[in-house]
Amino acid sequence: MSKVEEFEELRPLLFSIAYRILGSVGEAEDAVQETWLRFDTSATRPVSAKGFLSATVTRIAIDVLRSARVRREKYVGPWLPEPLLSDPYEDPARAAELADSVSMAALLLLERLSPLERSVFVLREVFAFGFDEIATAVGRSEAACRQLLVRARRHMQAGRPRFEADRQERQELATRFFEALSQGDMGGLQSLLSADIQLVGDGGGKAPQLAKTVVGAENVARLLASVFPLMARIHVTFEQHEINGQPGAVFRDRDSKVLHALALDVLDGQIRTIRSVINPDKLGHLGPVADAWAIDEEVKWNRRRTQCRGRRL
Numbered sequence: 001m002s003k004v005e006e007f008e009e010l011r012p013l014l015f016s017i018a019y020r021i022l023g024s025v026g027e028a029e030d031a032v033q034e035t036w037l038r039f040d041t042s043a044t045r046p047v048s049a050k051g052f053l054s055a056t057v058t059r060i061a062i063d064v065l066r067s068a069r070v071r072r073e074k075y076v077g078p079w080l081p082e083p084l085l086s087d088p089y090e091d092p093a094r095a096a097e098l099a100d101s102v103s104m105a106a107l108l109l110l111e112r113l114s115p116l117e118r119s120v121f122v123l124r125e126v127f128a129f130g131f132d133e134i135a136t137a138v139g140r141s142e143a144a145c146r147q148l149l150v151r152a153r154r155h156m157q158a159g160r161p162r163f164e165a166d167r168q169e170r171q172e173l174a175t176r177f178f179e180a181l182s183q184g185d186m187g188g189l190q191s192l193l194s195a196d197i198q199l200v201g202d203g204g205g206k207a208p209q210l211a212k213t214v215v216g217a218e219n220v221a222r223l224l225a226s227v228f229p230l231m232a233r234i235h236v237t238f239e240q241h242e243i244n245g246q247p248g249a250v251f252r253d254r255d256s257k258v259l260h261a262l263a264l265d266v267l268d269g270q271i272r273t274i275r276s277v278i279n280p281d282k283l284g285h286l287g288p289v290a291d292a293w294a295i296d297e298e299v300k301w302n303r304r305r306t307q308c309r310g311r312r313l
Contacts, residue, residue, distance in 0.1 A: 006049040007036055012088035013050075013127070014057045016102075020122045021061040021115075022068065023081035023107045025285045031060045054129070055137035058119050062138065065115045072111075076205030078213065080275055081107040082282040083243050083261035085250075096167070099245030101126045104263050104275050107244070109159050113152050120145050121152035162267050170266045174247030177264065177271060178240060182232070186225035193217040194270040199224075204279035207260075207292035220274065227299065234298045238262075250286060257290035258283045 001009075014035055018028035035057040039049075046052035072079050087102050100106060101122075110118050119138055123129040124145075131142040138145065173192060180188030199220045203209025214220050228236075235254035242248065243263035251259040260278035264271050280289045 003040060003045075003049075007039055007053065010050055010053050012090070014053055016087055016089035016098075017054060017122060017127065018057050018061045019084065019087075020102060020107070020110070020126060021058070021119055022065055023111070024068070024282075025082040025084060027064050027068065028061070029285075031057055031064060034060050051133055051136070054123075054133070058123065058137040059139070062115045062119055065118070069115070076203070077209055078200050078202055079111075079204075080104060080200065080202035080277050080282075081244065083248075083250075083263065083277050083286070085241050085243065085286070087245065098126070099242075102245050103265070104244050104246070105265055105273065106160075109156055112155050112159075116140070117148050117152040117155070120148040121156065124149055125153070125156075169269070170247055173266055173269065173271070174240065174264055177247075178238065178249060181224055181228050182238075184225045184229040186221045189224055190217050190221035192271055193220055194267075194272045197270075197272060197274065199274045199276070201276045202279050202282070203292075204281065206280055207278040208296040209278060230299045230302045231295070233302050234295065236295065253290040253295060255288075255290070257288045258286045259290040259292060259295060261286065 011032060014032045015028055018031040019025065022028050022031065035053055038056050039053060042052075081104055083104075084102060087098060089098065091098060110121070113121065116138055120134055123134045123137060124131070129137075131145050134145045135142045138148075140148070177189065177192050179185075180192065195217050196215065197217055197220050199210070199214040201210040201213075214223055231251075236251055236259060238249040238251045240247070240249045241261075243250075243261055246263055246265060248261060248263040250261050253259050260276050261283065263275045263277075265273040265275075277283065278292055280292065283289045
């Protein structure tokens with residue numbers, strides 16, 4: 001098998017490792033590309049292409065994450081991972097487990113870990129690498145990697161996200177949610193939300209975003225029921241998709257450009273968290289990106305017009 005063939009066979013795994021470490025599609029793709037360059041220019045052929053490539057992409061991702069964490073400390077508003085429509089690494093036997101490990105809730109928990117803890121946790125807990133392989137990848141002894149994993153597990157288990165076990169039930173609930181959303185049905189929306197639901201928006205200061213996280217079923221339902229009908233009037237539409245392995249949707253403007261992505265956390269028959277990514281820097285991999293500021297102005301104009309009509313009546 002040629003180097004190119006070996007690399008392409010392992011590319012899905014490499015991307016999946018890098019994305020879980022970085023939480024960024026663009027940075028993960030760059031890490032994979034840099035891994036290929038190092039593999040292609042290596043003087044000797046490694047005994048194990050998987051071992052060499054996995055270790056290389058992990059080291060690159062660790063370096064990128066260390067600098068990214070500094071940027072994220074200065075981020076405007078809540079930081080959310082870049083939305084991922086599908087994980088290229090397929091393992092039917094572990095599909096549910098892999099989907100949970102790439103959820104936004106899980107990636108946000110991983111943000112609490114150091115780059116080394118995060119990498120060790122991903123390689124061991126998600127992809128079942130041996131400690132000898134992990135030690136090579138992160139440049140630490142096997143004993144040190146075991147300690148890193150113990151600490152990472154402790155942090156992750158303290159806030160480990162739980163999701164609806166039945167995928168069909170989860171999707172059916174999401175379908176009811178988006179039907180109520182499209183109709184501006186506040187009561188229908190509220191009935192699907194947990195009492196302590198949180199609506200979190202990530203605009204990064206580059207798109208209109210919530211002033212703060214919205215908490216509570218009534219508050220979230222009222223906001224959604226008031227905003228989406230106005231968006232629909234200017235031909236904003238949505239398509240249901242799995243976002244990071246969980247139910248969600250991609251919203252588009254009248255020209256089919258991507259406006260934002262919405263991901264739902266579902267548990268015990270209710271939606272517990274809604275996360276909206278509208279930062280244009282995080283949406284380019286989904287297609288051409290809409291001008292969120294212009295759409296926001298149109299929505300505000302429609303709201304004012306509706307209010308004026310109400311006064312005249």
